[in-house]
Amino acid sequence: MTLRFNYRIENPESFNTLIKLEGFMSKSGLDKKLYELIKIRASQINGCAFCLDMHTKDLLKMGETTQRINLISVWHEANDIFTEKEKVVLELTEAVTLISNKGVPEELYQKVREFFTEKEYVDLIMAINTINSWNRMAISTGMFPECF
Template sequence: MSLRFNYRSANEPAFQAMIKLETFVSKSGLDKKLYELIKIRASQINGCAYCLDMHTKDLRAMGETEQRINLIGVWHEAHDLFTEEEKAVLELTEAVTQISKAGVPKELYEKVRSYFDEKQYVNIVMAINVINNWNRIAISTGMYPECF
């Protein structure tokens, strides 16, 4: 695999727009570990090696266990390793990342809302959208782990 081009230098205003979105989510009050779980799950679905490498390292640096990191992709079967709140967010991440399949079913919306208020729900959806954008940029420009 080879990097097609450095999108950051090719279009600095576009890169800065993404940084603003990332900054918004980072300062939204969303739990940092939960945000990393979102980033990893969306990146797994999208097949983004660059982002998976980055965010598993970030979550590991936050003190997360190898077991939980290794089992994010199969959280449905991991029973007690993830909290009910985390499971709801991971399920929402899957639904929003694959929005054309079934949208966000009412039952899922209600499950997530049982843990988060409207503002927090929007912050979570923004977090999911931001990592999906990063994944699409990385994949379409040929980014791979440690290419920069």
Template structure:
């Protein structure tokens, strides 16, 4: 893969818009590790190597174990590696990332609300939307780990 072009140089306003979304997410109060789990799982699903690389490194710097990071893509089969709360977030990430398939089923919405408020639910939706947007920018412009 090769970088098609540097979108940050070609359209700085697009970058600034994305950074505003990141600013919103960072002020939302969403747990930083949960946000990284969202970023990694959505990036895995979307096939964004650049973002998977970046966010596994970021999560590792937060003290996350290699074992847990290696098992994010198979969280359902990882038994007790992830808490029920984390599993709800990962399942929501998958549903929103693949929203055209089944939407967000009512039972998933209710499961998420056992751990989070409605405000936090929207915060997570915004976080999931943001990483999906970053993935689409990175993939569309040919970004790959180490390209900058």
């Protein structure tokens, strides 16, 4: 695989815009481990090897176990490996990433609201949107692990 081009150099404003989204997320108060779970699950769905490589390493540095990281893609079947709160976040990540399939059903919204306020719900959506933007930029420009 070859990198098509470095969008960071060719269009630095696009990169800076994504960095601003990350800055917004860092100020949101969203738990950093939850955010990494979102990043990994969305990147799995989207098939972004660059982002998967980066965020699994980041989560390992935060003290996460390899078992939990390895089971993110099959969280539905992982029984007690993930908390109910984490499962809701992973389910929301799937729904928003695959929004055209069925949107965000009311039942899921109500499950999310058991753990998160309306402001936090918006923060979760912004987190999911942010990683989806990064994924789409990376995939579209041919990024792959350690391409820089």
